[in-house]
Amino acid sequence: MSHHKSCSAFCLTLFLATCQSLLIAQESGFALRGVTELGGTISYASYTPVSGGQTGDATSIFTLAPQVGYFVADGVEIGFSPGVSFILFPAGVTSLSGSSGSTSTAVQLWFTAAYNFQTSGKTVFPFIEGQAGYTSSSDWLFGSGKASGFSYGFKGGVKVVAVEHLLINIAVQYNLLTLNQSGATERSGFNYLTIGVGIGGFL
Numbered sequence: 001m002s003h004h005k006s007c008s009a010f011c012l013t014l015f016l017a018t019c020q021s022l023l024i025a026q027e028s029g030f031a032l033r034g035v036t037e038l039g040g041t042i043s044y045a046s047y048t049p050v051s052g053g054q055t056g057d058a059t060s061i062f063t064l065a066p067q068v069g070y071f072v073a074d075g076v077e078i079g080f081s082p083g084v085s086f087i088l089f090p091a092g093v094t095s096l097s098g099s100s101g102s103t104s105t106a107v108q109l110w111f112t113a114a115y116n117f118q119t120s121g122k123t124v125f126p127f128i129e130g131q132a133g134y135t136s137s138s139d140w141l142f143g144s145g146k147a148s149g150f151s152y153g154f155k156g157g158v159k160v161v162a163v164e165h166l167l168i169n170i171a172v173q174y175n176l177l178t179l180n181q182s183g184a185t186e187r188s189g190f191n192y193l194t195i196g197v198g199i200g201g202f203l
Contacts, residue, residue, distance in 0.1 A: 030161055030202050031116040031125050033073050039169060039200025040066035040081065045192045053186040060088040061192055065108065067200075075118060081110040081131075085177075087190075106137040106179060108151070116159065127171075129155040135177045135189070149178030149189065159200075169198040 029035070043063050065083025072078055087104040114129035136148035157171030173196075178189040 029164065030122075030159070030167070031071060031075050031077075031118060033071050035071045036203045037069040037071075037077065037079070037167070037200060038067075038202065039069075039167065039198060040064075040083075041173070041194070041196060041198055043173075043194040043196050045194040052184075052188060061190070062086045062088065063108075063194075065110070067110075067112070069112065069114065075116045077112075077114045077116060079112040079114070081108075081112060083108040083110070104137060106135050106177065108135050108177070109133045110153075112155075114155075123161045125159045125161075127157060127159055131155065131175070135179060137179050147179040147181050147188065149180045149187070151175065151177045151189070165201050165203070167200045167202060169200055171196065171198070 030037075041063065042065075045061055045063075046059070063083055063085045065081050067079055067081035069077045069079030085106045085108060087106060110131045110133040112129055112131050114127050116125045116127040118125065131153040133151060134148065135151045136146065153173060153175030155171050155173040157169065160168045160170075162168050173194045174191070175194075176189070176191050178187055180188050
C-alpha cells in the first residue's frame with residue numbers, strides 16, 4: 001500500500017511538473033528574438049475602386065496571402081507576404097476599364113514590420129503592423145496593358161498562444177492598393193478593409 005501511494009505521488013508530481021514546463025514554454029516561447037512566425041490570411045471583403053482620383057462603387061475581393069515573419073528583437077518582427085487577390089465584379093457593376101460582371105486578379109508582394117506587445121501572462125500579444133510593397137494586374141481590370149504600383153496598408157489585432165507553437169490571430173486590416181497604367185499621373189486601384197481570424201504557428 002505504501003509503495004502504491006509512493007508511485008501515485010511520484011506520478012502526480014511528474015504530471016504537475018510536465019504541465020508547469022509546458023505552461024512556462026507556452027508563456028515564454030513567442031515574440032522573442034530568433035523566433036520565426038508562420039501564418040497568413042484568407043479573407044473576403046468589400047472594397048472601393050479608385051480611378052483617376054475618382055471613387056467608384058463598392059464591390060468584393062477574395063485574398064490568399066501566406067506570411068512569414070522573423071523576430072529580430074523581442075517583440076520586433078519583420079516579414080514578407082506574397083499573395084493574390086481575386087476581384088469580383090457582380091453583374092451591373094463595372095470595372096475601372098468599363099467592363100461589367102466579371103473577375104480580375106492582382107498579385108501582391110508585401111514587406112511587413114510589426115511590434116508585438118507582451119502582456120503579464122505572455123500568452124496574449126496585441127500587435128500593430130505596417131505593410132508596404134508592390135501590386136500588379138495584367139488582365140481586363142484596366143483594359144489592355146499592365147497596371148502596377150506602390151501599395152501600403154496597416155494591420156492591428158491580437159495573437160493568442162492557444163497551445164504550444166500554435167497561434168490564433170484576430171486582426172483588422174486596411175489596405176490601399178495602387179494599380180496605375182504607364183504614364184498615369186493620378187492613383188488608380190482600390191481600398192479595402194478586412195476583419196478576420198486566422199491560425200498560424202511559430203518555431
